[in-house]
Amino acid sequence: xxxxxxxxxxxxxxxxxxxxxxxxxxxxxxxxxxxSRADLARRMSLGRGxxxxxxxxxxxxxxxxxxxxxxxxxxxxxxLLHIRTRDRFVVGVDVRFSRTSxxxxxxxxxxxxxxxxxxxxxxxxxxxxxxxxxxRRLLESGGAMENCQGIGVVVPGVVDRKAxxxxxxxxxxxxxxxxxxxLGEATGLPVAIENAPMACALAHLWLGGDVIKTExxxxxxxxxxxxxxVVANGQLVRGxxxxxxxxxxxxxxxxxxxxxxxxxxxxxxxxxxLATLARYLGYDFSDRENHRRLHDSQFTMPDLIARFRSGDxxxxxxxxxxxxxxxxxxxxxxxxxxxxxxxVGGEIAAAWDxxxxxxxxxxxxxxxxxxxxxxxxxxxxxxxxxxxxxxxALVVAPVFAAPQLA
Amino acid sequence: xxxxxxxxxxxxxxxxxxxxxxxxxxxxxxxxxxxSRADLARRMSLGRGxxxxxxxxxxxxxxxxxxxxxxxxxxxxxxLLHIRTRDRFVVGVDVRFSRTSxxxxxxxxxxxxxxxxxxxxxxxxxxxxxxxxxxRRLLESGGAMENCQGIGVVVPGVVDRKAxxxxxxxxxxxxxxxxxxxLGEATGLPVAIENAPMACALAHLWLGGDVIKTExxxxxxxxxxxxxxVVANGQLVRGxxxxxxxxxxxxxxxxxxxxxxxxxxxxxxxxxxLATLARYLGYDFSDRENHRRLHDSQFTMPDLIARFRSGDxxxxxxxxxxxxxxxxxxxxxxxxxxxxxxxVGGEIAAAWDxxxxxxxxxxxxxxxxxxxxxxxxxxxxxxxxxxxxxxxALVVAPVFAAPQLA
DNA sequence: CCATTTTGTTCGGGATAGAAACAAAGCTGG
DNA sequence: CCAGCTTTGTTTCTATCCCGAACAAAATGG
Numbered sequence: 080x081x082x083x084x085x086x087x088x089x090x091x092x093x094x095x096x097x098x099x100x101x102x103x104x105x106x107x108x109x110x111x112x113x114x115s116r117a118d119l120a121r122r123m124s125l126g127r128g129x130x131x132x133x134x135x136x137x138x139x140x141x142x143x144x145x146x147x148x149x150x151x152x153x154x155x156x157x158x159l160l161h162i163r164t165r166d167r168f169v170v171g172v173d174v175r176f177s178r179t180s181x182x183x184x185x186x187x188x189x190x191x192x193x194x195x196x197x198x199x200x201x202x203x204x205x206x207x208x209x210x211x212x213x214x215r216r217l218l219e220s221g222g223a224m225e226n227c228q229g230i231g232v233v234v235p236g237v238v239d240r241k242a243x244x245x246x247x248x249x250x251x252x253x254x255x256x257x258x259x260x261x262l263g264e265a266t267g268l269p270v271a272i273e274n275a276p277m278a279c280a281l282a283h284l285w286l287g288g289d290v291i292k293t294e295x296x297x298x299x300x301x302x303x304x305x306x307x308x309v310v311a312n313g314q315l316v317r318g319x320x321x322x323x324x325x326x327x328x329x330x331x332x333x334x335x336x337x338x339x340x341x342x343x344x345x346x347x348x349x350x351x352x353l354a355t356l357a358r359y360l361g362y363d364f365s366d367r368e369n370h371r372r373l374h375d376s377q378f379t380m381p382d383l384i385a386r387f388r389s390g391d392x393x394x395x396x397x398x399x400x401x402x403x404x405x406x407x408x409x410x411x412x413x414x415x416x417x418x419x420x421x422x423v424g425g426e427i428a429a430a431w432d433x434x435x436x437x438x439x440x441x442x443x444x445x446x447x448x449x450x451x452x453x454x455x456x457x458x459x460x461x462x463x464x465x466x467x468x469x470x471x472a473l474v475v476a477p478v479f480a481a482p483q484l485a
Numbered sequence: 486x487x488x489x490x491x492x493x494x495x496x497x498x499x500x501x502x503x504x505x506x507x508x509x510x511x512x513x514x515x516x517x518x519x520x521s522r523a524d525l526a527r528r529m530s531l532g533r534g535x536x537x538x539x540x541x542x543x544x545x546x547x548x549x550x551x552x553x554x555x556x557x558x559x560x561x562x563x564x565l566l567h568i569r570t571r572d573r574f575v576v577g578v579d580v581r582f583s584r585t586s587x588x589x590x591x592x593x594x595x596x597x598x599x600x601x602x603x604x605x606x607x608x609x610x611x612x613x614x615x616x617x618x619x620x621r622r623l624l625e626s627g628g629a630m631e632n633c634q635g636i637g638v639v640v641p642g643v644v645d646r647k648a649x650x651x652x653x654x655x656x657x658x659x660x661x662x663x664x665x666x667x668l669g670e671a672t673g674l675p676v677a678i679e680n681a682p683m684a685c686a687l688a689h690l691w692l693g694g695d696v697i698k699t700e701x702x703x704x705x706x707x708x709x710x711x712x713x714x715v716v717a718n719g720q721l722v723r724g725x726x727x728x729x730x731x732x733x734x735x736x737x738x739x740x741x742x743x744x745x746x747x748x749x750x751x752x753x754x755x756x757x758x759l760a761t762l763a764r765y766l767g768y769d770f771s772d773r774e775n776h777r778r779l780h781d782s783q784f785t786m787p788d789l790i791a792r793f794r795s796g797d798x799x800x801x802x803x804x805x806x807x808x809x810x811x812x813x814x815x816x817x818x819x820x821x822x823x824x825x826x827x828x829v830g831g832e833i834a835a836a837w838d839x840x841x842x843x844x845x846x847x848x849x850x851x852x853x854x855x856x857x858x859x860x861x862x863x864x865x866x867x868x869x870x871x872x873x874x875x876x877x878a879l880v881v882a883p884v885f886a887a888p889q890l891a
Numbered sequence: 892c893c894a895t896t897t898t899g900t901t902c903g904g905g906a907t908a909g910a911a912a913c914a915a916a917g918c919t920g921g
Numbered sequence: 922c923c924a925g926c927t928t929t930g931t932t933t934c935t936a937t938c939c940c941g942a943a944c945a946a947a948a949t950g951g
Contacts, residue, residue: 080886082690082719083512090509090529091502093906093939099497099891106489117929123496126909154928155916284488295725313488316717318823319701320856325820330737342851414731417724450726480486485505485887499908499937523898532940537900560897561947
């Protein structure tokens, strides 16, 4: 029951019906490959004739290919169709405060190459230059020059996705910047950009493996800050000004430390990485000077988790506290958005065995319905490169997305 | 960029293009009426011939009618088209703990009759019986027997909208109940049901007047509890189990009163009606016994607001406190969902001049971006019958909604 | 009254779904 | 090894709908 936006709609043309069915068929191949034309016709309750036409179109465009014929107990053997993924490439870029990572992968998200370099300080133009050179080298060495479908870039900040423009990325010291246009011109490839937590959510919508799928879920990423990517009705919730997802600044501990946003006791100031480390080291998180000292100390979450693993009781306590606060945050999402699943990304996933029972308890205590209290939670370890997967999803998603109509 | 749900999609048929364009045209007529065929063709960049066919179809179905011809400086005068609203009727029902209200309105939401009666205690079957008799009388007296398009029912509880089933409504003492089917059989009319705050949000999507429209907004209703209806990407966010919108139980005052959910210092326990009244009367909100005493005392929010108007400083202070807490709650929504507008329904809207500056200050202090801090907020006084408008929207919306495709 | 302009209708052509006939390719049982 | 059966995939024809152009209708102004 979506309302039609009369200032921004797409009406149907002669070719719309074909376009719609083409996308459905393509998505069916993606999710059920290998699959035969006859099977597609049955699943779509469409005539086999029409399926043949659709398939011929997709074969000609190189979206799918014919594989082997399957065994059948009776009758002619079906020829199986697959999505063409092997010789189609995607570049994913993850820009962060200190380092920028790059991945070259095929269209199914299989990693072919991975590298990273130091992010130039406060200079998006320099970053584009560095990226351009590295992407060119990556594509040449991978023999992927011709068949690269595009570049996805993930940025920690507010992004106007349609315009391809970064609006603000305080962590990087960037103001407004035409990232997609600049990088696109430099490389000659289509560029899509997105805010990091939102892209991470997209990755689970489009590259998600065998995890049960839902049209409603949230991706919570805990790092230097806390960000949330919300997917509702199978669509990303970006909000009116593309700034949705800032659930980290909910006041929850009036006596807690002062957050970088200026308020006291924000969830982020209790569960983000620096907050956890400060708790362990006995630093006063409220003092901004300590933030720099923490950064300079080179002591990180993986270090803290390693200490917990080796039996450090204070490390354990600091992580447990973070788990409890994370549970409070998740309970707010559970009650407010009622997601079918929660993904938790960030270093904390490496200590999941420790924090899960704690945060589960908080959620169970606070959820208003039994079902909401039992919302499945899936940790995503940093080793999976969630942000890079998000970047790739930016390129892959438009190929398979439903056509926007009405 | 919506993902296609391969377990639940609608493919395109021969008639899909027509269906899509029909809905767009209908919505254009609704929003721009009176409007001519030629104007529609221009707005849709569609041939006038096709528009003629579409219009003929809608005329035959009685969705629209031809009005007068407009003046034109040159050329043939256009005949203007209108949505048929006058002789099409809608029944809205608002079920609450103590009273149930009924409205008979035309298709544009103009009120024709309004009545209310005491809600039968813990007995949905009795309610259906009472409703059936009253709806019949209402329709007969209004001469609306033949042209009633349906009944919309708004319930304070969790609702499975598609199945037409109430899942749980603790305020009413209901468990699971087949409300739509039962009432539909009794009246012979189509029945749509929905949770109250969600329906209120829908009303602004579909019956909203001259307020600037957004595809992303929230409707916050403050009454005995706090409920939120979230609209993102032009669609209602219902969540995985239809329980989205419970943003009232965010812990924000650890030393605050115990909430009915069992936690301490929930926003709801600080800003809901009973909390405000308890603050004024000096009752301990944590004590459940006091809730009953407050109910029995017959002292209500309008009474409190009246006392504030007549100069009662303590009444003013109690309301101001509520305004501040409401501001905290809204700031969470502003940061988390980045709505283009916030609607605030409930008795508190009657004291808007008092609370608005307070809650604006809280939001401005907490919003992470300047734009978010300036999110427009529109109060909706209880005199507008927001829940009844929501109930009507349930019937009106499907007529104009975008067809679900892919 | 006729030229001009704009609205609304009609009609032929192209794209697509839909249904049915047909060809292809396998299996089974004599 | 071949006839008969089954299933897959293709071709062919028709109905529906957009699309554009031609045409009719209705108003204005000289």
